[in-house]
Amino acid sequence: MLSGLTTGSIYALVALGIVLVYKAxxxxxxxxxxxxxxxxFLAYTLHVMLGLPYLVAMLxxxxxxxxxxxxxxxxxxxxxxxxxxxxxxxxxxxxxFVLKGVARLTWGGISDYLSFPPLVSPDPIMIGDLxxxxxxxxxxxxxxxxxxxxxxxxxxxxxxxxxxxxxxNPKAARLVGIRVEHIxxxxxxxxxxxxxxxxxxxxxxxxxxxDIGFTLFIxxxxxxxxxGLTSLPGALVGGLAIGIVEALAAGYIHSSFLEVSAFIxxxxxxxxxxxxxMGGPPPRRA
Amino acid sequence: xxxxxxxAVSYGPTRILEDVSFHVPRGRVVALLGxxxxxxxxxxxxxxxxxxxRGGAIRFGGQDCAGWRPDRILRLGLAQVPQGRExxxxxxxxxxxxxxxxxxxxxxxVRRDTERALALFPRLREKARRxxxxxxxxxQQMLAVAxxxxxxPRLLLMDEPSVGLAPNVVGDxxxxxxxxxxxxxxxxxxxxxxxxxxxxxDSAHVLQAGRIVHSGPASGLLDDExxxxxxxx
Ligand SMILES: Nc1ncnc2c1ncn2[C@@H]1O[C@H](COP(=O)(O)OP(=O)(O)OP(=O)(O)O)[C@@H](O)[C@H]1O
Ligand SMILES: [Mg+2]
Numbered sequence: 001m002l003s004g005l006t007t008g009s010i011y012a013l014v015a016l017g018i019v020l021v022y023k024a025x026x027x028x029x030x031x032x033x034x035x036x037x038x039x040x041f042l043a044y045t046l047h048v049m050l051g052l053p054y055l056v057a058m059l060x061x062x063x064x065x066x067x068x069x070x071x072x073x074x075x076x077x078x079x080x081x082x083x084x085x086x087x088x089x090x091x092x093x094x095x096x097f098v099l100k101g102v103a104r105l106t107w108g109g110i111s112d113y114l115s116f117p118p119l120v121s122p123d124p125i126m127i128g129d130l131x132x133x134x135x136x137x138x139x140x141x142x143x144x145x146x147x148x149x150x151x152x153x154x155x156x157x158x159x160x161x162x163x164x165x166x167x168x169n170p171k172a173a174r175l176v177g178i179r180v181e182h183i184x185x186x187x188x189x190x191x192x193x194x195x196x197x198x199x200x201x202x203x204x205x206x207x208x209x210x211d212i213g214f215t216l217f218i219x220x221x222x223x224x225x226x227x228g229l230t231s232l233p234g235a236l237v238g239g240l241a242i243g244i245v246e247a248l249a250a251g252y253i254h255s256s257f258l259e260v261s262a263f264i265x266x267x268x269x270x271x272x273x274x275x276x277x278m279g280g281p282p283p284r285r286a
Numbered sequence: 287x288x289x290x291x292x293x294a295v296s297y298g299p300t301r302i303l304e305d306v307s308f309h310v311p312r313g314r315v316v317a318l319l320g321x322x323x324x325x326x327x328x329x330x331x332x333x334x335x336x337x338x339x340r341g342g343a344i345r346f347g348g349q350d351c352a353g354w355r356p357d358r359i360l361r362l363g364l365a366q367v368p369q370g371r372e373x374x375x376x377x378x379x380x381x382x383x384x385x386x387x388x389x390x391x392x393x394x395x396v397r398r399d400t401e402r403a404l405a406l407f408p409r410l411r412e413k414a415r416r417x418x419x420x421x422x423x424x425x426q427q428m429l430a431v432a433x434x435x436x437x438x439p440r441l442l443l444m445d446e447p448s449v450g451l452a453p454n455v456v457g458d459x460x461x462x463x464x465x466x467x468x469x470x471x472x473x474x475x476x477x478x479x480x481x482x483x484x485x486x487x488d489s490a491h492v493l494q495a496g497r498i499v500h501s502g503p504a505s506g507l508l509d510d511e512x513x514x515x516x517x518x519x
Contacts (some may be wrong), residue, residue: 158388165374165385172372174336175365176433177357177389 006136006205007219008243009143013198014220015227015235016150017191023167023230024187025081030092031072032195033217034099039065039196040208041107044114058200062193069192073185081184096213103210116203139201146197147236153190154232163187167230219246222262226269227277234277241265287312287472288333288364288441293342293352295325295332302328304496306342310441315463315473317483317504320493326476327369329493330443333474334366335359346441361389363440367447369476371430375419379410382418382429386436395438403432406462424455431462441472448482460485480507 014036021029029035039061047057076095080087107114118135125132154160166173166183174180206212223242227234246261288310295303302325310316320326331337333344335356344352351359374382383403387396404411407428413421418429427447434442444463448456456479463486467473477483483490487504 161381161385162388164377165388168374168376169372171336171368172374173385174356175334175360175368175372176385177360177437178385179355179357 002130002132003136004244004247005240006140006243007246008223008240009140010198010202010239011216011219011223011242012236012239013143013146013194013201014216015223015239016147016232017195018217018220018224019227019229019232019235020163020191020194021187022224024163025077025088025184027081027085027088028092028221029188029191030089030217031095031099031213032092032191033213033215033220034096034103035065035069035072035192035213036195036199036216037208037210037213038068038099038103039192040199040203040212041103041114042196043200043203044107044116044208048114048116054200058197061196061200063196065196065199066189066193070185070189072192073188077188078181078184100210100213108210113207113209115207118204135204139205142201143198146194146201150190150194151232159186219262222265222269225266228275231277237277287347288474289343289345290329290333291343291345293329293332293344294340295328295337296340297337302496303332303339306493306496306498308491308498308501310472310474312472313467313470314489315467315475315487317487317490318474318476318493319478319480319483319490319507321478324493325496326493327445330366330445330474330476333359333443334364336366357389360437360439363438364443365434365437365439365441366443367430367434367445369445369449371423371426373418373421373426373429373433375417377418378415379418379421379429380414382433383410383436386433387438389437396436399436399438403435406435406465407432424451424458427451427455427459428462431459435466439471441474442466443474443476445476446478447475448477448479456482483507 014032017036018029018032021027021032042064043057043061046052046060047054052060072095076091077088080091123134125134154164162173162178163183163186165176166178166180170180173183219242220239223238224235225238226241227236227238242262242265245265249261290309291307293303293306294301306325306329308316308318318326318329328337332339332352335351335354335358339352342352343350346359346362346364349362351362351364354362374385377385383400387399390396404414409425410428410432413425418426421429431444431447447459447463451459460482463473463475467486475483475487484504484507490502490504490507491498492500
């Protein structure tokens with residue numbers, strides 16, 4: 001249950017990036033998980049290979065991921081965002097393969113699975129009957145802090161406001177002088193930066209490998225769909241719900257549910273409540 | 287103040303505007319009339335950079351701004367009230383107005399213009415905290431006009447501001463346009479309601495099949511049987 005909360009908070013971060021890009025551009029970024037994977041490897045390089053402190057590595061991964069996200073939008077998506085949805089989806093899938101290839105080429109020589117050193121002592125703390133792993137607490141708290149910072153950025157800055165406006169009505173956004181192409185780029189970049197923070201938080205708990213991106217994408221996508229795909233608070237609730245359900249299903253039913261529960265969640269949501277728990281109408285594409 | 291010469295616009299292979307020329311003198315209200323699909327909105331979109339003209343010149347205050355980005359044209363002083371209102375539905379009335387001033391940095395001027403817009407449409411003041419999507423059609427239209435005014439334009443382009451409104455709300459809109467004109471604002475008004483155009487405009491141009499087919503004083507419009515019948519239905 002508690003471990004479910006921890007993985008759930010990571011899923012929520014992944015979902016946040018997916019929802020952000022969806023709201024701003026009306027498309028699903030299928031390369032989102034792979035951007036997260038690359039950021040994880042970046043953090044590994046900075047922290048393990050270069051010996052930089054963990055927080056510096058995290059900052060590096062966030063900034064690196066931000067720039068990569070912006071670059072991907074500029075060269076990979078801007079030209080196709082105006083054309084039909086299939087082309088955009090193909091472009092994000094293409095980027096996904098490119099990023100996996102880059103990861104294999106760059107880091108593949110070291111080992112297939114890279115392990116990240118623990119942040120804090122791995123010994124559990126007992127509070128009454130509760131067994132808490134400090135590592136999980138740190139990760140959950142970290143994820144919540146990242147989400148809080150993100151919410152502040154969205155609410156309080158002019159750029160955050162412009163992103164909201166573009167998601168609400170892209171045509172009106174252009175009419176009031178918002179440069180919608182910049183907002184698209186920023187959405188990809190900020191989504192990737194949040195993924196970068198998620199990757200660095202998650203790395204000490206899991207192993208890093210080039211295919212981790214897809215697994216996380218599916219979990220984050222499930223969380224986003226459950227939350228309604230257009231709601232940022234929905235992404236948080238959806239992420240936590242998927243994490244907890246997954247942990248319970250694996251614990252009480254069968255461990256194989258760990259992998260399929262996300263798919264089941266997506267299907268159930270689409271059948272029973274297509275707008276998710278907190279979703280609004282779908283965004284109009286610019 | 288605005289001079290449009292030989293404006294041409296195509297969507298893909300389809301020519302929408304063939305050759306459109308007209309002037310809007312400073313301080314005047316000029317009406318642009320025409321039937322459904324005659325290209326009125328396309329003219330406004332070309333003026334504000336929402337679509338790229340294929341040819342022709344657009345001079346505003348002496349600047350040739352044809353093909354400029356929408357945000358640059360807005361800064362130059364051309365603001366559009368779009369057809370269908372297009373308010374930010376999930377945001378409050380106050381936030382919509384703030385976004386109208388997105389291109390401006392002069393806080394004092396923005397504060398003054400907010401006051402001016404709310405004085406023009408007092409109902410927006412009462413509903414400042416309401417989400418724009420929950421407003422009535424007339425209130426959304428007022429908000430769309432107020433939002434365009436927040437950019438501090440020298441020329442306001444209005445696209446069918448009276449469409450779908452109850453008769454008494456149309457009256458409010460006519461009064462608001464007259465008040466803006468009194469303040470000295472220049473306005474290009476697209477209308478299908480000839481009565482509204484005749485009530486507020488100085489002169490009128492009629493668009494048909496991508497060309498201006500008739501130009502003249504607006505006061506004569508309602509009496510001009512031929513224009514009414516042949517161009518406006
Ligand atoms: N984005 C677009 N792509 C292709 N064709 C378009 C597009 N926008 C408008 N058109 C076409 O251009 C023509 C003129 O449209 P426009 O909206 O300028 O007319 P209008 O005079 O404003 O009509 P209405 O009174 O119905 O608003 C129409 O035939 C329309 O179908
Ligand atoms: Mg129109």
